[in-house]
Amino acid sequence: MLAYYHYPFVDNRNYREYTEADLSDSGTVEELFDYCQILEASITKKGWAFLIAHYGYEKLFEIDSISGWHLDDTLEEYIASVQYEIEIAAEE
Numbered sequence: 595m596l597a598y599y600h601y602p603f604v605d606n607r608n609y610r611e612y613t614e615a616d617l618s619d620s621g622t623v624e625e626l627f628d629y630c631q632i633l634e635a636s637i638t639k640k641g642w643a644f645l646i647a648h649y650g651y652e653k654l655f656e657i658d659s660i661s662g663w664h665l666d667d668t669l670e671e672y673i674a675s676v677q678y679e680i681e682i683a684a685e686e
Contacts, residue, residue, distance in 0.1 A: 600635070627663040631661065
């Protein structure tokens with residue numbers, strides 16, 4: 595599993611797993627980041643590895659700037675934020 599969305603107030607009926615195909619669309623990644631910032635979604639370590647390999651940090655920083663999940667001013671700060679997210683992420 596790369597990432598998942600779970601709205602916790604609807605008896606597990608509102609659950610979605612994200613695939614590589616899903617995360618290959620930057621609009622879907624922006625939506626996922628939106629859900630992550632309100633704690634309704636999570637990205638696994640494998641998910642972060644895919645995102646970094648597919649987009650690179652610069653493009654992820656650009657997508658995140660639209661979403662507003664991390665409010666980092668520079669790419670270097672963003673990379674540090676992502677590294678922290680990877681450290682605390684679930685294995686799967």
